[in-house]
Amino acid sequence: MEQKLVALSGNEAVAYAFKQAKPHVAAAFPITPQTEMMHKYAEFVANGESTTEMILVESEHSAMSAAVGSAAAGARTFTATSSAGFALMWEVVYIAASLRLPICMGMVNRALSGNINIHCDHSDSMGGRDAGWIHLFSENAQEAYDNGIMAWRIAEHMDVRLPAMVNYDGFIISHTADALKMLPDDAAYDFIGKYKHAYTLLDPENPITVGPLDLTDYYFEHKASQLAAYDKVPGVVQKVSEEFGAMTGRTYDFCEEYKMDDAEMVMVILGSSAGTAKDVIDEYREKGVKVGLLKIRMFRPFPVEYIAGKLAGRKAVAILDRSAVFGGQGGPVFIEIRSAMYGQQVPLFNYIYGLGGRDFDLHQVETVINDLQKVAAGEEPKQISLLGIRS
Amino acid sequence: MAVNLKQLTQREELLTGGHRACAGCTGSNILRQIMLTAGKDTVVGGATGCMEVVTTIFPYTAWRTSFIHTAFENCAATISGVETAFRSLKKHGDLPREREKMNFIAFGGDGGTYDIGIQSLSGAMERGHNMLYFCYDNEAYMNTGIQRSSATPFGAHTSTAPAGTVKQGKEQNRKDLTKIMVAHNIPYVAQATPFHWKDLAAKVEKGLAVDGPAFLNILMPCPVGWHFDTAIGMQLCKEAVESNFWPLFEVENGIYKINQKPKERAPIEPWLKQQGRFKHLFRPGNENMLEQIQQHVDAEWEKLLKLETKDA
Structure with a gap:
């Protein structure tokens, strides 16, 4: 596979990886150090390099809510955030996983307040470690890019259908230029594949109710099925990583x-x-x-x-x-x-x-x-x- | 455009019976009427609240269209996502079934709309999504046990602003959310009630037809929270309009139109008297509060008249 050697910041690398998945919808709100990733993405859209519809919401809570709405409608969807932004999403982060929506998120790790601090630590994503997402960590821009490609395949696998976050360290990775190999657009999209929804709100002939009141008689069973889906993740991660390694020469495991x-x-x-x-x-x-x-x-x-x-x-x-x-x-x-x-x-x-x-x-x-x-x-x-x- | 009752009743019911709304609830009536007008090609989103809870207790659903609930404060944002997904999937030729248009309806109670959800609502309206958002305004947080909201009128008894020996219910006037929505300069904003069914149907039709967002604020008398006889909910809607407590008006592209002007404004007292939440106002010593309520209603009506005249 012919790959292009490029110099990109981590934010740009993940923006490229997500663009190559051809998502239908992106919903995001700016927060340092995630900002540059969405700037880059907005440029792709403004220049016609991407046909993603962007929802430029008024908060991260709405970013995750809109992402959930979009994914439940049957669209390939992503968001990105850091720190306090992730904390504000909190409630809906759990809902995304509970509704089994394979949303991908760029998670540019940054310390939580207070005091307010814009630099890297992992307290943001770690606080959400029990919310039901897949958490992939990256050492550098190359790994952030590679995880940004593989995350879609893993999250969208029909046995999994869980949201995934690509973690990369704020500033240290997000803002430093690094050399990395990028897949050609076609090869990346072929690897990720065309999006298939598990359910959609947009078929009036087959109406569905999403997110009902779920009490003592059924809630537990729904959580059991969510737990069971999580058990399927490791096998899928290994399979996807092996395929990715065969294509790129870059091997990944847990x-x-x-x-x-x-x-x-x-x-x-x-x-x-x-x-x-x-x-x-x-x-x-x-x-x-x-x-x-x-x-x-x-x-x-x-x-x-x-x-x-x-x-x-x-x-x-x-x-x-x-x-x-x-x-x-x-x-x-x-x-x-x-x-x-x-x-x-x-x-x-x-x-x-x-x-x-x-x-x-x-x-x-x-x-x-x-x-x-x-x-x-x-x-x-x-x-x-x-x-x-x-x- | 305007429908008659016969036409409406012949349409397919999209909110089934058997949901768990309280006896005398006027909210389920609002949903039913709106869905009769909206039709099948509709996705509905509901904020956490009475109408979400009573229509979707798993494994049952009262919805014959697709419905989504995620949380309390984010219904407008959630439907933003659904509506954007529709546009994107259509653009990419990825819809499950090709269609030109679908209706996107979001709703919340006054808690989910005036208060915890106002940011999400304001954002969605400003972004111009093609959605009709309606608030079923029962003037308190009924689902959690009748706590005061910013829609609760002055003097009303609620569980967090109760009438006691020292305090006499809510101490502030209600927020004018309808005008806040007008200030978003969206194509269509209106106030309605479920008693005025023809007016409501026409407003839903207009709201769904405009290019961009529309907002309806719908009064929803609640027998449990307002403490009235379950038979009179609709009557209270009628009297709320006749007393100018809840004027029926619409604002199309910024132009105000009052849909019903009472020939002679009915006094507010008889309306208040039928509701247990205002019982304490009729105790000796609280006459000034009754006066204050009447003055507020009259002052708001005068303001509304001026807004209409200015536009005319």
Whole structure:
């Protein structure tokens, strides 16, 4: 497959990926750092490169509501947001999943208020981790683009029919130009396929009622069927990723393993920080330290057995969370992994890092690897630490 | 254009019987009348509220057209999405069945329209979607237990602004949502009641025919929240118009027209007296409140007359 090497920001890359799906409708409201993605998309429409109908709503709550209306009408639909915008969508984020509508969302990860902060962390999407969406994370613009293509196939699979969000780090990925390979429009659209609705409001010969009052006698069964659909996601993600890999040469799975084969110690991370971690891991590898990285691509549904298998038998595992769970036991990634590792004797510990865009630098990775070595040597780990905080 | 009763009654019922509206509810009557006019090629969206709850308890539905409910404050935004999807699917040749036009109707109670949903409504009207939005205004949050809304009239007893020993019901006048909608400069805005069926049918027809959004504000007497005999809901609609409490008027492309001018304006007191929510106003010492209500009704009517004269 001939692919074009281009330099694009993450926002532009996702705008291109979504455009290549030829969506019928986009509904969005601007919020930093998502803005540039919708600017780019609006340019596509203004220049006739895309025939998507855009609904330029007055809030994110209405963006998600209009997206739900559009998808329930049988249209391929997307939106994009960040931070407080996602928080304002909240109520309807759950409804999109409950109505089994395969809406795609560009989720440009940014800290939640307060205080107000426009920079990257994962507290926005993590807050919505139980809402029933598929969450894919990206390390760079290439992965954001690739996830932006694959998300449609995964979400729209008839066994799945669940909304999907493509997470990419605010500013770090969204606003920095990066080299990536882009598929030709035809190849991308052939891969994604023509949209097929599971139901539509727009057929008066076959009227349907969507979103009825659902009480003690049926609500639970509907939730059961939603849970069952979620179970179908991993198989579809693997199949779609394999096909994508065969076409592009870029392979994806639930996670990326970096120098994991013989790793005694493992860092687990999401998003752009993986690149920084890989660099420092390379340095330690040269010194003979057997450390590796497990970068999670699919956080929802959480690939429990897969991750438990990858971490089994390691001497120490450090899990890095770019969001905090107030009053909980560590960050969301840590909570998931500790639960997945129940019954295994692998020492696990957690760092909360990078909140509000605090730079994740090489020294922080060194701290993590030094701690991993101590724990691997038998030292009791501190369960939860803040990394990179002012002393 | 204008329909007669015989024609209306011969049309297909698109809201079936067997829904769970209260005895004496005038809201289901509003839905029925609107659907008789709108016809089958219609998608309806309902905000959370009485009319959504009573028509769609799973596994039943009273709707013979497609219907969508998502939440309380976003019905206009939801129907924006449906309407835009229709235009896009049509443009791309992807409709399930080809058709030139469909009707898009969104509705909410005064809670979903005047209050929590006003942002979503305002946005949808400004964007110019082809939709008819109607509010069934029963002047309080009836579905959650008769709490005050910004549509509740001065002096009315509600569960959150009750008449007690110190306070005498709602202390503020109602918001004039109809005029707020006029200020959106949309092609069609009107006030109606289900008693004035011919007027309502004509307004629905006009609202669906215009290119762009239309808004109807429809008074909906609620026997439970207003505390009246279930037999007199329609009578209360009639008297609300005769007393100028709820004038029937329409604003087409900015031009006001009052559809019914009472020869002699009926006093407001007899109308209030039939409703338990105003009972405390008739206690000794509250005469000034009754006067205040009458003055407000008269002042609003004068304003409306001037708006019409100015246009004429």
